[in-house]
Amino acid sequence: MTTTTRLARPLAALAAAAFAALLLAGCTAQGGGASSPAVPAAPGAPLTDESAGAEAARDADGTSERSVVTTGWLQLTVDDPVATAADASALVERAGGRVDHRSETPGTETQPARASLVLRIPVDELDGTVAALRELGRVDQVSLDASDVTVERQDLEARIEALTASVGRLQQLLASAATTAELIEIESELTTRQAELDGLTAQRELLVDQIDYATVSLELVTEGVAPSAGPGDFWSGLAVGWDSLVAFTGAALVALGVALPWLGVLVVVGALVVGIVLLATRRRGDREA
Structure with missing residues (x-):
């Protein structure tokens, strides 16, 4: 075996090992990119786009809003x-x-x-x-x-939405009415629905006003008036007694002035009655004589 042959064999083995390592690394990278497991978010971490969208949809629905x-x-x-x-x-x-x-x-x-x-x-x-x-x-x-009036408000909103759609359909039918009878019938129904819609809208506006503005009754009072103290000595008692006597006398004179005309009338009527009785008695005596 020559020296060249002995050197070629180790080099071929080294090249084959390097090629196999490159193939293994490529497969591992491809596998990790295709099936990498999802990592759960840590507690308190910001919401992902998907969860944020769900929260926004829930708020848009109004299901989390209370009235x-x-x-x-x-x-x-x-x-x-x-x-x-x-x-x-x-x-x-x-x-x-x-x-x-x-x-x-x-x-x-x-x-x-x-x-x-x-x-x-x-x-x-x-x-x-x-x-x-x-x-x-x-x-x-x-x-x-x-x-809490959440249910009441939702009910009003649903009824208003349904009536609004009904009024819209009736207006379309009114525009396409073919006969006078159809026109009159549709107009009558449209008037009824519109009046009901206006009433519900007014109720909703009142309810919304009550929701947006709290109603607070405020009562403002002051300390009660203390009764006046009674007389503390003889001269104070005398003064109070004199004032009472003067007040009583004045009231009595006023009462007498009011009653005096009536007393005059009573005297005249009494005199007439007495005169009539005396005259009748005298005539009866003359007849008996």
Whole structure:
């Protein structure tokens, strides 16, 4: 065996091994690219495009949105209910709300002042506005209630959608009516459906207004009027007694003035009755004589 032959054999074996290694690496790369397993997302990781799309579709459906009507009651004791009512109204208007009702009763010697308001407050501003209202005086009573009207709103939306489609079909039929009888019948049905649609739309607008604006009744009162103290000594008692006597005398004179004309009439009528009786008695006596 020559030296060239001995060198060619190791070189051929080395080349074959290198070629086999290259083939194995290529197969491994192809297999990994075709069937690599999906790696689950770690907890708290951002949503993939597919899951984000599902969340968006759920929100678009409205299935995750709740419709809530919020009502409340707030009673405060303040120094001046009338002035505080103006402050409360201005506060609500700055928050984007409105005052649907406002009544005021000024204070008297026997009756304390008070004011009553019905406030409509945007639900997004409700907490801050109520907190600001509480700062206007001493809080006596406060309550907030929430009522879920999601089903009612969805029912209204479905009925409005169905009626809108029905009105559209009737308008198409009205345009293609062939006879006067068909025209009159379609117009009558269209009027009925349109009136029903208008009524449901008004209901929806009212419900949406109640959902968007919380209704809070605000009562503003002040401390009760204390009764006047009684006389503390003799001279105070004498003064009170004299004032009472003067008041009684004045009232008695007024009553006498009112009754005097009636007393005159009664005297005249009584005199007439007595005269008639005496005359009848005298005539009876003359006949018997």
